[in-house]
Amino acid sequence: MLDINRLRADTPGVEEIIHFNNAGASLMPEPVVDVVIEHLRLETRLGGYEAAARAVAELEGVYRSVARLINARAEEIAIVENATRAWDMAFYSLPLKSGDVVLTSTTEYAGNYIPYLQLQRQRGIEVRVIPNDPQGQVSLAALRQMLKDKHTALISLPLIATNGGPVQPVEAIGALARDAGVLFLLDACQGAGQVPIDVQKIGCHILTATSRKYLRGPRGVGFLYVENDLCQTLEPAFLDLHSASLLTPQTFEIRRDARRFENWECNVAAKLGFGAAVDYALAVGIEPMWARIQGLADYLRTGLQQVNGASNRDRGAVRSGIVSFTLDGHAPRQIQQHLAAEARRINVSMSSAGSTLLDMTERGLNAVVRASVHAYNTEAEIDLLLEALDRIARTRA
Ligand SMILES: Cc1ncc(COP(=O)(O)O)c(C=O)c1O
The missing domain is CATH 3.40.640.10 (Type I PLP-dependent aspartate aminotransferase-like (Major domain))
Structure with a gap:
């Protein structure tokens, strides 16, 4: 069993920010x-x-x-x-x-x-x-x-x-x-x-x-x-x-x-x-972290279904902790900036066609928002991300 409190206590960054850019660079433990x-x-x-x-x-x-x-x-x-x-x-x-x-x-x-x-x-x-x-x-x-x-x-x-x-x-x-x-x-x-x-x-x-x-x-x-x-x-x-x-x-x-x-x-x-x-x-254990990462990613993907205009862009029988999505009428870069400006900063990143050209071209995508979860993240943090996305979705592009 993972001790999430311990994982978070080891990660001082979680006091200040909500970090969903673990696929970019994660938060180092103390x-x-x-x-x-x-x-x-x-x-x-x-x-x-x-x-x-x-x-x-x-x-x-x-x-x-x-x-x-x-x-x-x-x-x-x-x-x-x-x-x-x-x-x-x-x-x-x-x-x-x-x-x-x-x-x-x-x-x-x-x-x-x-x-x-x-x-x-x-x-x-x-x-x-x-x-x-x-x-x-x-x-x-x-x-x-x-x-x-x-x-x-x-x-x-x-x-x-x-x-x-x-x-x-x-x-x-x-x-x-x-x-x-x-x-x-x-x-x-x-x-x-x-x-x-x-x-x-x-x-x-x-x-x-x-x-x-x-x-x-x-x-x-x-x-x-x-x-x-x-x-x-x-x-x-x-x-x-x-x-x-x-x-x-x-x-x-x-x-x-x-x-x-x-x-x-x-x-x-x-x-x-x-x-x-x-x-x-x-x-900590790679197996239990992988199970938790998948659980958190599924929670986020399910939550995205309730955000107006949001489309999850992940494919495959087994999906990772990297959750990619788009929001109708809002460029991924703007979404990233909006989230970073939240009272409690939310870090996500953007993945553009240039880094995975074949895949993005095949699917007709220019860019996606990339929210990558790790085992130390929580459902409560994901709820805050989903609420923020919901607010962005309600504003005109
Ligand atoms: C799938 C994949 N391969 C290779 C790299 C390159 O890794 P690095 O920046 O450590 O050279 C990245 C970086 O994002 C990646 O996502």
């Missing part, structure tokens, strides 16, 4: 902030390098915590600046060549889709989009068919899209990928900390995610999982003196673990804070 600040203080007293030397054991612990979160091994984890850098480091290291086909979903994030197009231009790969089934998630039947093309080299898609939508059936996708002998790169940026993730069950070869969203860690940190066997065969697109060692003036050796995808300098305080955030999430 134990996480404490770890970050404590290390910054140590840096001011000892010096940055000297403070890092004191934290060697704790830093190693961060890899073990992340590995536990996704049921991987610590040597399969790299910790980098953000989810995009994690994803890029893996994607640009794959030996994709002319004629290779990459399969993705309509829900793909533009930050990943642009690199597909770049490699299409640079190396002659081809990107193909898996159609959706009637519920709006990846059609497994279509994927099965598409995998018959022997040029297919990679399936790469997000577990949960940035603008809401389905939780993709990744275990079934992973099984199909393994059967076909195709690599599976899973962008779990919106999933980590929100839904239980087990890379053994999913069968993905690579997974990427970030600290600041549903894991509630500090900004500027993300992580990459690369299955050990694959990791040994991938040569990172960028190397430095952390990911490799210079042996002679003519030779170097790349390190064997996933840290071959890291670079030397990093924000040590943020990395430690990220570890604390993962430990916090694991201590």
Whole structure:
């Protein structure tokens, strides 16, 4: 059972604001902030390098915590600046060549889709989009068919899209990928900390995610999982003196673990804070948080049905805590601004076509309001959001 009072007591931000932008950056719990600040203080007293030397054991612990979160091994984890850098480091290291086909979903994030197009231009790969089934998630039947093309080299898609939508059936996708002998790169940026993730069950070869969203860690940190066997065969697109060692003036050796995808300098305080955030999430329990997030999201979706002109825009058999909607006659940006101006500020965000172009174009949408709930949110907070939306709906656009 979740102790919501405890979760809220750990989250000082809830005293001031109602935060439904957990898909952007969540509110950090106090134990996480404490770890970050404590290390910054140590840096001011000892010096940055000297403070890092004191934290060697704790830093190693961060890899073990992340590995536990996704049921991987610590040597399969790299910790980098953000989810995009994690994803890029893996994607640009794959030996994709002319004629290779990459399969993705309509829900793909533009930050990943642009690199597909770049490699299409640079190396002659081809990107193909898996159609959706009637519920709006990846059609497994279509994927099965598409995998018959022997040029297919990679399936790469997000577990949960940035603008809401389905939780993709990744275990079934992973099984199909393994059967076909195709690599599976899973962008779990919106999933980590929100839904239980087990890379053994999913069968993905690579997974990427970030600290600041549903894991509630500090900004500027993300992580990459690369299955050990694959990791040994991938040569990172960028190397430095952390990911490799210079042996002679003519030779170097790349390190064997996933840290071959890291670079030397990093924000040590943020990395430690990220570890604390993962430990916090694991201590609270991902399963009960996921159940609560789904309950709160359903409560919000049901409430939206009573708001005049509101349309929930989420699809899929399993829906996440990211609730996307539009309100007739009111632009999402204006709604966001109105809510921010409430006596008790309500944070939501806006997702525009540019970040999930394929999905938004397919559904004829320019932008949606994105209200993303987390386990520490309450029904009472959602009621305040719904009341505020009701007032906005009553005003003329
Ligand atoms: C699905 C998805 N993938 C990747 C990213 C990029 O994450 P980051 O900003 O940590 O690089 C985001 C960010 O919103 C996202 O929603």
